[in-house]
Amino acid sequence: xxxxxxxxxxxxxxxxxxxxxxxxxxxxxxxxxxxxxxxxxxxxxxxxxxxxxxxxxxxxxxxxxxxxxxxxxxxxxxxxxxxxxxxxxxxxxxxxxxxxxxxxxxxxxxxxxxxxxxxxxxxxxxxxxxxxxxxxxxxxxxxxxxxxxxxxxxxxxxxxxxxxxxxxxxxxxxxxxxxxxxxxxxxxxxxxxxxxxxxxxxxxxxxxxxxxxxxxxxxxxxxxxxxxxxxxxxxxxxxxxxxxxxxxxxxxxxxxxxxxxxxxxxxxxxxxxxxxxxxxxxxxxxxxxxxxxxxxxxxxxxxxxxxxxxxxxxxxxxxxxxxxxxxxxxxxxxxxxxxxxxxxxxxxxxxxxxxxxxxxxxxxxxxxxxxxxxxxxxxxxxxxxxxxxxxxxxxxxxxxxxxxxxxxxxxxxxxxxxxxxxxxxxxxxxxxxxxxxxxxxxxxxxxxxxxxxxxxxxxxxxxxxxxxxxxxxxxx
Numbered sequence: 001x002x003x004x005x006x007x008x009x010x011x012x013x014x015x016x017x018x019x020x021x022x023x024x025x026x027x028x029x030x031x032x033x034x035x036x037x038x039x040x041x042x043x044x045x046x047x048x049x050x051x052x053x054x055x056x057x058x059x060x061x062x063x064x065x066x067x068x069x070x071x072x073x074x075x076x077x078x079x080x081x082x083x084x085x086x087x088x089x090x091x092x093x094x095x096x097x098x099x100x101x102x103x104x105x106x107x108x109x110x111x112x113x114x115x116x117x118x119x120x121x122x123x124x125x126x127x128x129x130x131x132x133x134x135x136x137x138x139x140x141x142x143x144x145x146x147x148x149x150x151x152x153x154x155x156x157x158x159x160x161x162x163x164x165x166x167x168x169x170x171x172x173x174x175x176x177x178x179x180x181x182x183x184x185x186x187x188x189x190x191x192x193x194x195x196x197x198x199x200x201x202x203x204x205x206x207x208x209x210x211x212x213x214x215x216x217x218x219x220x221x222x223x224x225x226x227x228x229x230x231x232x233x234x235x236x237x238x239x240x241x242x243x244x245x246x247x248x249x250x251x252x253x254x255x256x257x258x259x260x261x262x263x264x265x266x267x268x269x270x271x272x273x274x275x276x277x278x279x280x281x282x283x284x285x286x287x288x289x290x291x292x293x294x295x296x297x298x299x300x301x302x303x304x305x306x307x308x309x310x311x312x313x314x315x316x317x318x319x320x321x322x323x324x325x326x327x328x329x330x331x332x333x334x335x336x337x338x339x340x341x342x343x344x345x346x347x348x349x350x351x352x353x354x355x356x357x358x359x360x361x362x363x364x365x366x367x368x369x370x371x372x373x374x375x376x377x378x379x380x381x382x383x384x385x386x387x388x389x390x391x392x393x394x395x396x397x398x399x400x401x402x403x404x405x406x407x408x409x410x411x412x413x414x415x416x417x418x419x420x421x422x423x424x425x426x427x428x429x430x431x432x433x434x435x436x437x438x439x440x441x442x443x444x445x446x447x448x449x450x451x452x453x454x455x456x457x458x459x460x461x462x463x464x465x466x467x468x469x470x471x472x473x474x475x476x
Contacts, residue, residue: 033064298328
């Protein structure tokens with residue numbers, strides 16, 4: 001895993017290295033400038049370059065970049081000091097713009113000549129490289145401070161920043177490359193970026209002398225007459241098999257059973273009593289499900305009294321891993337999370353999207369995609385939260401992980417249900433629930449990226465994601 005720092009944490013690291021370790025600020029400025037220039041030279045090999053320089057260390061980095069590139073054959077370099085407001089150089093033909101206007105310390109809205117400069121950069125048509133973070137993008141929130149540079153490439157200096165990945169960060173940063181400039185970062189209270197190695201740990205080479213009983217039992221509990229999603233529910237159970245579970249069960253109301261049974265013979269289908277529309281509380285069947293290693297509850301299940309009683313029963317009596325999604329989350333929110341306040345022996349994983357988390361937490365929807373808010377909620381209720389968006393924030397109340405894999409192609413009905421099935425399969429065969437949730441999100445995102453490459457951003461369906469999972473695992 002790789003560290004992701006807040007602006008304050010990065011500033012503290014700067015201070016520690018300069019004041020305690022005695023490394024000069026000029027040394028780090030020189031190293032940062034070299035790192036950015038090296039990346040530009042390696043990728044672009046030449047062109048007409050305009051370096052946009054602001055105040056502070058970021059601007060100083062830009063001066064170093066300009067000096068280095070001007071000595072490399074193939075680059076024609078001009079610099080502009082944005083603070084003087086003279087922008088004639090933007091009228092020339094420019095191939096590459098290097099953005100060194102603002103750094104991670106920006107905490108106010110961009111206005112005046114700086115706003116005009118960023119507008120010029122964004123409309124230039126040039127290939128834009130930002131030093132550390134695109135100017136105008138908040139380093140902690142990933143939101144533009146009124147306006148921000150839209151970069152093709154961002155060269156992150158020493159450490160990733162939260163703003164590279166959350167909220168609008170991905171759209172403004174483009175491709176993010178991390179460059180080490182030899183700065184010491186000593187603490188461990190950072191968000192962590194999930195990578196291939198973290199997910200691969202859940203897929204070691206199997207011994208030849210194994211059987212299906214060695215790899216856990218997963219349960220999907222979902223569906224209703226109104227939201228049968230029959231094939232998707234079966235695929236949901238099938239997804240658990242795709243990530244290596246030994247047995248996968250689907251528990252669904254009687255009214256859905258006939259539509260589901262036989263679609264995927266690998267999945268074991270168990271009907272639960274219903275009133276003709278919604279699932280009833282069926283203690284016998286729930287006790288049967290509780291014998292398995294992980295349960296995913298709530299996909300398309302409705303919000304009836306029977307569903308609520310069933311969720312309550314599992315939370316209070318199940319002692320393994322319970323994933324709550326979709327209508328399960330809605331029921332929690334509508335009842336003011338009283339079930340989460342109750343004693344629970346099981347490990348609870350909540351997988352809300354932003355709107356669902358807003359309802360659960362009471363935070364405004366525009367502000368709830370926030371690392372500290374997710375961490376606070378998880379700690380308050382003793383749960384693991386995987387907050388889903390273009391980036392996932394995952395926390396158990398103590399540690400925070402960030403998953404950056406995924407694609408806009410995944411913005412389709414049913415995608416979240418697929419994640420629940422995938423997660424249920426992985427959590428059925430591990431005791432490391434927190435990292436299992438991280439691996440699930442990572443693999444799910446990889447599957448989305450693969451499906452997009454094979455098709456496009458528009459055509460991918462939830463079913464396509466499931467069939468991309470094996471390729472995602474192969475890539476590990």
